[in-house]
Amino acid sequence: xxxxxxxxxxxxxxxxxxxxxxxxxxxxxxxxxxxxxxxxxxxxxxxxxxxxxxxxxxxxxxxxxxxxxxxxxxxxxxxxxxxxxxxxxxxxxxxxxxxxxxxxxxxxxxxxxxxxxxxxxxx
Numbered sequence: 001x002x003x004x005x006x007x008x009x010x011x012x013x014x015x016x017x018x019x020x021x022x023x024x025x026x027x028x029x030x031x032x033x034x035x036x037x038x039x040x041x042x043x044x045x046x047x048x049x050x051x052x053x054x055x056x057x058x059x060x061x062x063x064x065x066x067x068x069x070x071x072x073x074x075x076x077x078x079x080x081x082x083x084x085x086x087x088x089x090x091x092x093x094x095x096x097x098x099x100x101x102x103x104x105x106x107x108x109x110x111x112x113x114x115x116x117x118x119x120x121x122x123x
Contacts (some may be wrong), residue, residue: 002026002027009093017085022096024078033050039095045107067085080093097110
């Protein structure tokens with residue numbers, strides 16, 4: 001089992017920046033790909049970013065590419081999502097996920113999920 005706890009979500013103005021974190025406990029953190037997904041009201045949960053285990057390769061959803069940066073600290077079992085140039089359409093609950101699949105951009109590739117942290121971007 002891997003337990004994931006997100007934090008850092010809050011209200012921020014359009015154009016601002018915010019960093020959300022996800023702390024992991026349980027199994028060996030470095031053995032997992034770590035992803036961020038988000039779910040806006042009335043919409044499906046969608047892929048935001050992933051950082052792979054071992055190599056640390058990163059991939060981003062088209063809507064956040066160039067604005068968001070994912071990183072991980074294996075020594076402290078934490079993954080971060082730095083969000084810059086925020087827009088009102090970034091408003092969502094942000095979920096952290098852990099998985100070992102080669103499927104990186106879909107929910108099906110992840111086994112463990114956190115409870116989410118709310119990010120609200122005001123216009």
